[in-house]
Amino acid sequence: MNFNPLDLGDITGYQKWREQKVRLYDKAAHLNVIDIKGDKLTKAELSNLKSACDRFNYSIYRMQKPELGSKQFVHETGLLLGLKRLDGNLCSDEDNITSIQVMSSGRHSVYIPYTDKKLTWHTDGYYNADDRTIRAMILHCVRPARTGGENLMLDHEMAYIQLRDENPLYIEAFTQANVLTIPPNIENGKEIRAAKTGPVFSVDPISHTLHMRFSARTRNIEWKDDSLTEDAVACMRGLLNENNPYVISYRMQAGEGIIANNVLHNRTAFTDGEEKRLLYRARYYDRVDEVVSRKS
Numbered sequence: 001m002n003f004n005p006l007d008l009g010d011i012t013g014y015q016k017w018r019e020q021k022v023r024l025y026d027k028a029a030h031l032n033v034i035d036i037k038g039d040k041l042t043k044a045e046l047s048n049l050k051s052a053c054d055r056f057n058y059s060i061y062r063m064q065k066p067e068l069g070s071k072q073f074v075h076e077t078g079l080l081l082g083l084k085r086l087d088g089n090l091c092s093d094e095d096n097i098t099s100i101q102v103m104s105s106g107r108h109s110v111y112i113p114y115t116d117k118k119l120t121w122h123t124d125g126y127y128n129a130d131d132r133t134i135r136a137m138i139l140h141c142v143r144p145a146r147t148g149g150e151n152l153m154l155d156h157e158m159a160y161i162q163l164r165d166e167n168p169l170y171i172e173a174f175t176q177a178n179v180l181t182i183p184p185n186i187e188n189g190k191e192i193r194a195a196k197t198g199p200v201f202s203v204d205p206i207s208h209t210l211h212m213r214f215s216a217r218t219r220n221i222e223w224k225d226d227s228l229t230e231d232a233v234a235c236m237r238g239l240l241n242e243n244n245p246y247v248i249s250y251r252m253q254a255g256e257g258i259i260a261n262n263v264l265h266n267r268t269a270f271t272d273g274e275e276k277r278l279l280y281r282a283r284y285y286d287r288v289d290e291v292v293s294r295k296s
């Protein structure tokens with residue numbers, strides 16, 4: 001990204017970037033699924049994954065031998081992509097890679113990801129403190145549901161473009177430091193996560209790329225109380241559906257996965273078969289490394 005997305009004055013820089021970005025999508029390469037032969041990425045596979053993340057902020061892979069998919073595979077793949085700093089959370093397994101499946105009791109069961117209900121659109125960690133900003137994630141499917149459980153995704157840079165096309169002031173609204181507050185998480189009367197207030201759009205100080213913090217949920221969320229913010233949120237919500245040509249819907253099969261620079265995503269409701277749907281999820285404080293040739 002060679003312009004500042006928060007500087008609405010740099011119209012030439014924006015137009016150039018916008019044109020390049022839209023052109024990439026015109027070729028529909030964002031729908032490609034990258035084949036992975038074994039459980040150690042080859043140079044070509046690695047380069048394909050990085051290149052897709054460079055262009056679309058996500059990549060989808062398919063292991064030719066799904067039975068080789070494991071937490072170790074997720075961990076090693078992450079490292080090869082430059083994803084070193086794993087985020088732990090209340091529900092992570094010991095190795096900080098979370099097993100996501102329906103849990104009927106215990107701490108997990110009160111959180112929507114551990115149910116078969118739909119998950120509304122969001123970027124990961126929108127409630128996190130700044131020192132735990134989630135910049136990338138890997139979702140690896142061990143077992144799909146019997147029905148449902150699709151993931152829809154929208155590259156947050158395309159969401160930025162679509163919002164700005166509609167009204168540049170929406171970008172201004174979303175860069176306000178107090179535009180979005182998530183109230184604290186209180187469990188049994190004890191605060192386990194503080195309230196978090198911050199912008200929707202920011203520029204990541206490390207990678208100088210656009211970062212987005214968003215949730216489409218309607219409860220336990222406080223938007224700044226002004227009409228421009230209200231309109232921007234309504235516009236954003238309007239973009240989050242399958243009629244948007246930049247939204248993709250993908251239902252992962254066993255051995256398939258999504259690697260993303262924390263794009264907007266959701267999950268549809270699902271029905272488990274005899275064996276439960278199982279996903280491994282790793283969240284990182286790093287972004288996927290850029291393709292080497294672009295750095296030089």
Ligand SMILES: [Fe+2]
Nearest residue numbers: 122123124265
């Ligand atoms: Fe998520």
